[in-house]
Amino acid sequence: MLFVDLLSQGLIQGSIYALIAVGLTLVYGLLRILHVAHAGLFTLGGYFGVLITNQMGSFTLALAVSMVSVGLIGMAIYRLCYQPILNKPPFVALIASIGLFIAMEEIFRIVFGPFGLSFDNPPLQENIAVLAMNFKAAEILMFFGAIFLLGGLAIIAGKSRFGTAWKATVTDPEMAESFGIDTIKVRYVNFFIGSALAAAAGVMVALLNNLVEPTMGSVPSYKALAIIVLGGLGDVRGTLIAALALGVIEAFGTIYLGEYLDRDAIAFAFLILVLMVRPQGLFGKAA
Amino acid sequence: MFGLGAYEITLLTTVGIAVTVALSLNLITGFCGQISLGHAAFYGIGAYCAALMTKAGYPFAFAVVSGAVLSTVFGLIVGLASLRVRDDFLAITTMGAGFLFLGVVGQWDFVGGEMGIAGIPDIGLGKTAFMALTLLIAGLTIIYSLYLKRSWLGFVFDAVAADEDTARVLGLNVSRYKLVAFAMGTALAGVAGAFYAHHIRFIDPDSFGFIESISILSMVVIGGIGSVWGVVFAAIVLSLLPQWFQFIDDYKLLVYGGLLFVVMRFSPGGIAEIAQKLWSRFRPEKSSKMEGVQ
């Protein structure tokens, strides 16, 4: 029973990771940028979710507005920050992104205050019993929402013509243009979807914790990187599975290895082990 | 001495350590092209090892050497990982190594766990001499880096950084060269860590976390990856920045983050690139001799 409980807890944590990481994997897949500031968008999504819910009283509306507006901000970040440095060595975008992330966290602190915000009346708090286990409605929504969204995305990326165009844009944008692919549009769409998913994750995490803080993105900023690498970098399906796997590993790890290593160290120990066996990640193509 | 107050001496010591550790990463990432997001761990290993040594009564020199050696041992282990994974995979692997370091040190009572190590002895040189020693080490590191760039070892590093597969086909033992880069870089980081521990005289795992790794990497990238003077300059500026910015207290980190972003956005080659541009503007007739970025 404990086993099943831990497994389900791990999967819930994993679905949070998945929602955050998949946007990152989209961005990485397309631009080869380790987009750390993605975690800043995640936090921003959380803030929007809490503020709008508290103002307007509708969580659904808040979720929608947060996803759309953060999606647009993500597009702006691409246009203003990344597009001009796409052809530079990867470190450049990485450091720019980290700088942006630090600045975002500070802006959140200055604008929204250092203590964080909570929902006045957090929705979806009902307990739902599944097979003698108790879950919050929010957790269930989170889990199935993530599976549904990401599963769909994986299918689109894998099978559709747009998915192929997306992959072509990844490897050689110039040639992709030559065959009529609007690579700028592909990138905008990509940033929009990725950032909107991050915002959704932010809203859901804000709800699960009933708290958004300026530093809410600091763990996702690096954990999500680990997940996309584990998943094989740029592979949606791989990211989904890696995220869930990591959630489960952490769940069991905290209980059975907690005495020796902390949660992050457990996650990264797992990551390193996997990479030593499969240097291209779980689902990466062999180099 | 030299009319420096204790405050200036403290800052100069900080600068000396920052220059050393930034150049140590520059050897690995700048020269040899192996990105590391966990460099602070090696800095930390040097610091912990040296602190334990002097606390146990060993002389400082011995502590520095053992810090460097221990750091190198772990550097070689991570170097071995670099033979297996590349590029962004390597970046994240090294980041993971950094978190493993934190996890282990934080859990290990022998090294103080989360409490860290306090009461690291004064090595008895006095602040001024300690500063001078730190600056001497930094100076030697600069000279060594400059020399390395000119040597055939640096030449091979260039090739490995550009394209490992091609380097192999040119008969270069890429694995061994990468390990050498990791060994040299982590040894120097260990030395810098030993000095850090005896400068601040209190260390805890947080001092060597992801943020520290990132700020070291920022020095390298902002300076201009692979350049020596650019990195030195960036290390000086970035390590002093928090103190200079005291007057804008609340906006300090905002400005810092913004600065990282703006430099990368508008001068991706870092300070070295800016300097090179200025140089060629003022000396248009001569081809610029400044070392620069590719």
Add this chain to the structure above:
Amino acid sequence: MLQLKGFACGYGEFTAVDNLDLTVEAGSVFALMGPNGAGKSSTIMSIAGHVQVSQGSVLFDGEDITHLPARQRVHMGIAVAPEGRRLFPDLTTVENLTIGGYSRPKEEEKGNRERVFDLFPRLAERADQFAGKMSGGEQQMLAIGRALMAKPRLLMIDEVSLGLMPKVIDMCYSALDSLRSEGITLLFVEQNTARALEVAEDVCVLESGKTVWKGSAADAKANPKLLDAFLGLAETTTDGN
């Protein structure tokens, strides 16, 4: 169909091709020739919209496309098989072809692909292989096939026979022949001078970015000095095989 007027292109400060005037008639075959570094590839990539035009204009069907984004040129009917192939290495053969036909309606895709497979049966055998893992010659076939998927009216091929074996070169040229009979205009670069002169109607010879000779293929063949000095063909025009 295609016209370059006072055309110059280059990379930043550097001018790769200067003051080039050239007209490709609809339905004709035009060969761009010249030694290494002459600027042939630059010209092609510039017409495709990837190398910056610094002077003059590019007209297609009388329309000025000098500053048109590359993406829109394919819709006008220009497709390119560039130097170095520039395939999408982690896409499969079929996926590469899909991208080639991205500007066409989806329904056409299957039929067009079959045509390419008829032309290069080897590609059908390698349908699900990643392009990056294919042999040099297979990649060249795929590059040409990919361009054909766009159903272009002007097809530009840089170094048609590069890395192809004689048998495939023959196939390729006979394919080009049949394309021409379908009314497709061809602009290509070819190092195999003899071959090029055999197929082309008009020729332009570049060297170091300058136009050194322009005219019909027949005139070129009859001009031993030209052949010798710029096209590296000694008086006897042996056919490479």
Add this chain to the structure above:
Amino acid sequence: DTVKIGMNVPQTGFAAADGLSALVGAELAVEQANAAGGINGKMIELVVYDDQASPKQSVPIATKLIEKDEVVAAVSGSYSGATRAAAGIFQSAGVPYIAAYAVHPEITKSGDYVFRTSFVGEVQGRAGAKLAGDILGKKRAVVITLKNDFGKSLAAGFKEKAGDFGVDVVNEYEYSIKDRQFGPIVTKVKSDNPDVIYASGYFFTAGPLVSQLRSAGITAPIIGQEGYDSEKFIKIAKADAEGVIITTSLDRDSKSAETVDFIKAFEEKAGYSADMVAASGHTAIKVLVDALKKAGTGDAAALRDAIAQTNLTASTGTISFNDLGEVQKDVQVQVVKDGAWHHYAIISDEKLLAPPTN
């Protein structure tokens, strides 16, 4: 001509929330002291630097406060690492230094110029044990420990004395300050079936933790500490916060004029209600001001002695120091009732609460 008091405090970065409270508390104390005539007629000036809670920053700051600003004494509004590193500098310069709320045991061991106006973790942990065993009468405890100096020392104190009060620690779990999701721990705790939970943390970790424990159906009482001590905790955990009991230094229902005044004045100045950190910042300055009034500003050694002699009622209770410079005061026990902190009990067992002396 002013009397300068230095302060290092995290204004940016991850610890900025506590830094803000501590700073506003300290500023309030300075304003109040100045309004009351300053130090023998001289106004007090607070010289503040942002240390980002990092030892690397606090060392040059300490040097600067001592050498450039020539402060007569200084206060730390920062966390342990930064405070511990700075303490050594103040000690060797012979400038008195008071830690407002940093818990690291080594801080006061830097020397005789270094004091602390808050409990060391162990002391509060012991109070927690008494609360669990003696006051609540519970037998089976699970300890959930925040994995940093604060949580670790609390847990150590709790476990040290738990047996004395008949409490059996059946299991201990650790989490990191970055965690907000405790699913696995909660699951395991549930299967441990304890009758009391001793969980260390700050309001931002404790809020979600308590909430998740409750929604898993765990009803055992939860004991927290001063890290919980903020309105924010209740805002986060909402109804789940009800009944949570903590050990702290601030009594919301206190009749003491000092405390009542402080709570009111702080809310006016800050725009949000006082928390433990704010009260600690306030207290540290008050202690300093009191000593300065007695000893004057001329002589550091005299000032140090005056601090050591402190016997003063502040917002966090009656303060006096032992030989090591550790505070001796009662522990307040507060409970969440009807969405607010209220008095629950007071623990004033001097032997149990004796701070370390070496």
Add this chain to the structure above:
Amino acid sequence: MARLLDIKNVTVRFGGVTAIDDVTFHLDEGELLGFIGPNGAGKTTMMRAITGVVTPQEGSIQLMGQELIGMPIHARIRKGMGLSQQLVRPLHNLTVLDNVALAAGYRKTANPLAALFKTDRRAERATALKILDRVGIADAANAEPANLSLGYLKRLEVARALALDPNVVLLDEPLAGLNHAEAEKLADTIQDLQSDNMTIILIEHNLGEVMRICTRLVVQDNGRKIGDGAPEVVMKDPIVRRAYLGEEGDNAAA
């Protein structure tokens, strides 16, 4: 003539594709061996198996009697091999000259410690310049590879291979992308190398030059060896002609 390279029963499979199927041939000292065959026949794969980029599933590859399989790439190169790759891979952060000079300095780069104590590059650069001149691209010595046209880059590949001062050079389509005169000149250079006592394997589709300069041919098709011998003889073989030239029937003349 001494046996230099001995390739026995080599098989290379990539997943379901058998790129080389049980191929055996050898290379004698001083030979200029033309290695030809249709596209996708497995020629490049054979080059990679010899240099160690791919590992054959079966078979043995011996250089001067020493087994190469299992040996890392760089070690094989240092046994006296030079490789010019079909797809050009210049080192983009070095000038053309330094690309070649680095190869020419192979003695200085044998181990890192030795490399650390040497700084002088003049001799290697002089050698490099000579080699660049030999392949006809000395005018681009100070250029950055990113700015070069394909024809130049192909010759840079060859120059780098030669700079290693090898006993055996493996040239994978060095003439592709060169025009007639340029190809002929480079082919002459390759022939000169042979007279300088270098042993050469040349992969080429430019049959005219192959027939002109090669002393022996090995023909591979679909991973199998289908011909081995004197060029004129091999090219008369109807199987070879059919596979390679696409001629029907056996009566076509060479």
